[in-house]
Amino acid sequence: MKCQLLIIFAVLINFSILEEHNSTDTTQIEGFLLCKSCGADNSILNLIINNRISEQAVNVQNLTVSNKSIIVQELTNPLGVRFKVILTKKANCFKSKGGWYSGGSWFNKYSWKLCQCPTCKAHVGWMFELTDLVYRNDPFFPGETGFYGIILDSVISESYADSLLMLDKLLQN
């Protein structure tokens, strides 16, 4: 436990260059993050968790979305594929019957399962829940102790989508 805390501390010091590290549990951003594949409205909700960084993160960056600073961590899956991931308290995922996996989790003591867009089934990230609780709570989705890791490349912000629509209209005129 002590060792674990030291690692977390070291990680935090490493990233002390990050400005505006948010001390609250979640950061609310305006608008929504939309599924990039189908643009499904409200597919991803907007409570961003900035204070939980995986010990396995190979890089951590600050990104500004809707004038709010959010943390993006780069994580590598067992196949060696690297993802830029943001953590959110809520997201809408397809109600999959797939089980939870405790192996290969990026977050200690948490199990994971895939999060697919409920509209087009694109893989948009993962759900995480405490391993001790996954089969006691809702088997489909994380509960109060859980969270979601969303692949940055699989979503766009609503304001960015609006700006593209505006641009499209301007070009058509």
Ligand SMILES: [Zn+2]
């Ligand atoms: Zn979709």
